[in-house]
Amino acid sequence: MLGPNTSSFVMYDEEFKRINLVIEKLLRDANAKVIFLVDKNGQLISSVGETEHLDTTSLASLTAGNIAATGGLAKLIGEKEFSILFHEGEKDNLHISIVAERVILVVIFDQRSSLGLVRLRVKKGSEELTQIFYDLAKKSEVQEKSGNALSPFAEITDDDIDNLFS
Amino acid sequence: MSFINYASREINCKIVYYGPGLCGKTTNLQHVYQKTAPDAKGKMISLATETERTLFFDFLPLALGEIRGFKTRFHLYTVPGQVFYDASRKLILKGVDGVVFVADSQEERLDANIESLDNLRINLEEQGYDLDKIPFVIQYNKCDLPNVTPLEELRALLNPQNVPEFQACATTGEGVFETLKAVAKLILVELRQGTGG
Numbered sequence: 001m002l003g004p005n006t007s008s009f010v011m012y013d014e015e016f017k018r019i020n021l022v023i024e025k026l027l028r029d030a031n032a033k034v035i036f037l038v039d040k041n042g043q044l045i046s047s048v049g050e051t052e053h054l055d056t057t058s059l060a061s062l063t064a065g066n067i068a069a070t071g072g073l074a075k076l077i078g079e080k081e082f083s084i085l086f087h088e089g090e091k092d093n094l095h096i097s098i099v100a101e102r103v104i105l106v107v108i109f110d111q112r113s114s115l116g117l118v119r120l121r122v123k124k125g126s127e128e129l130t131q132i133f134y135d136l137a138k139k140s141e142v143q144e145k146s147g148n149a150l151s152p153f154a155e156i157t158d159d160d161i162d163n164l165f166s
Numbered sequence: 167m168s169f170i171n172y173a174s175r176e177i178n179c180k181i182v183y184y185g186p187g188l189c190g191k192t193t194n195l196q197h198v199y200q201k202t203a204p205d206a207k208g209k210m211i212s213l214a215t216e217t218e219r220t221l222f223f224d225f226l227p228l229a230l231g232e233i234r235g236f237k238t239r240f241h242l243y244t245v246p247g248q249v250f251y252d253a254s255r256k257l258i259l260k261g262v263d264g265v266v267f268v269a270d271s272q273e274e275r276l277d278a279n280i281e282s283l284d285n286l287r288i289n290l291e292e293q294g295y296d297l298d299k300i301p302f303v304i305q306y307n308k309c310d311l312p313n314v315t316p317l318e319e320l321r322a323l324l325n326p327q328n329v330p331e332f333q334a335c336a337t338t339g340e341g342v343f344e345t346l347k348a349v350a351k352l353i354l355v356e357l358r359q360g361t362g363g
C-alpha cells in the first residue's frame with residue numbers, strides 16, 4: 001500500500017473517527033476487552049476498551065515485532081504471510097490479524113467471548129477498516145501530489161528542535 | 167517512515183541503533199532511559215538471551231515534547247549485533263526514519279565495524295533506502311578504553327561521507343545524548359523539507 005519511499009504515514013481526523021467507530025463496534029460485537037490497531041512499524045494508531053492498565057506503546061511495538069518475525073518465518077517456508085495469529089492464555093487471548101496489508105488489528109478477549117465469535121466479527125470489521133485505510137492512502141496521495149501535504153513541520157526552526165532536548 | 171497523526175496531534179519517528187555485537191547499543195538506550203524524566207519515557211523493553219545479549223531488539227519510546235502543537239515521539243530500537251541474527255536486523259530496519267551506527271573503537275573490533283556498516287548499507291538497500299540519503303550519524307563508542315583506533319583512522323574508514331560523528335563512552339553517558347539529539351534533528355529537518363523517507 002505505502003512503499004518505503006513514500007513520505008510519512010498520515011492520519012487525518014475524519015478517517016481517525018471512522019476507524020474508531022469501527023473498532024468500538026467490533027469491541028462490542030465481539031465481546032472483547034481491548035482492541036488496538038498498530039502500524040506494521042510498531043506505532044500505535046488507536047486503541048479502545050479496557051486500556052487503562054495496559055502499556056499500549058509496548059504492546060504496539062511487540063505486536064509489530066511478532067508480526068514481522070512470523071512474516072519472516074512464513075517467507076522461509078514459502079508462504080506469503082500468516083494472515084491470522086492466535087495466542088491462547090490462561091485468562092486472556094490474543095487474536096492478531098493484518099488489515100489492508102500494512103495495519104495490524106489486535107483483539108484481546110477472555111471467556112466472555114470465543115475464538116469463533118472474534119474471528120467472525122474481525123472478518124466483518126476488517127472489510128470496513130480496509131476501505132478506510134484505502135481512502136486514507138488515496139487522500140494522502142492526492143494531498144502530496146497537489147503539494148498540499150502541508151507538513152506541520154514545514155515551518156519549524158532550529159530553535160524549536162533544540163528546545164525539545166532542553 | 168514517520169507517522170503523523172492529525173487527529174491526536176502526534177508525530178512518531180523510528181530510530182535504529184546499529185553496529186557490531188557488544189559495541190554498546192543497548193548501553194546507549196539504557197543511559198537514555200536512566201536520564202529521561204519518568205513522564206517523558208515509556209518502558210524499556212529488552213528481548214534478550216539469558217546472558218543479556220540482545221536477541222531480537224531493545225525498544226525505548228520517548229516523548230520529547232511538543233513542536234508546533236504536535237507531540238513528538240521517538241521510538242528507539244537496537245538490533246542484535248551478532249552476524250547470525252541478520253534476518254532479525256532486516257525486520258527492525260523496516261520503516262526506519264534515522265540510523266545511529268555505534269562503532270566499537272577498540273582496535274580488535276575494527277573489522278567487525280566495517281563488516282557491520284556494510285551489512286547496514288545492504289540491508290537498507292533491500293528495503294529501498296539509501297544510507298547516503300537518510301538521517302544518519304556515527305558514534306565512536308568505548309573511547310575510554312586504552313586500545314582504541316585513532317579517531318582519524320576510524321573517520322577515514324567508517325565516515326567517508328562525513329556525517330555527524332561523536333566520540334562516546336556509553337557506560338558513563340558521555341556523547342550519548344549528543345548522538346541522539348543529532349539524529350533526531352536530522353529527522354525533523356527531513357520532515358520540514360517534506361521528504362521524510
Ligand SMILES: Nc1nc2c(ncn2[C@@H]2O[C@H](COP(=O)(O)OP(=O)(O)O)[C@@H](O)[C@H]2O)c(=O)[nH]1
Nearest residue numbers: 187188189190191192193307308334335336337
Ligand atoms: N569501557 C566501556 N565499556 C562499554 C561501553 N559501552 C558499552 N560497554 C560495555 O560493553 C558491553 C556490551 O555492551 P552492550 O550495550 O550490551 O552492547 P550491544 O551488543 O551493542 O547491545 C557491556 O559490558 C557494556 O558495559 C563504553 O563506552 N566503554
Ligand SMILES: [Mg+2]
Nearest residue numbers: 191192219220
Ligand atoms: Mg544489545
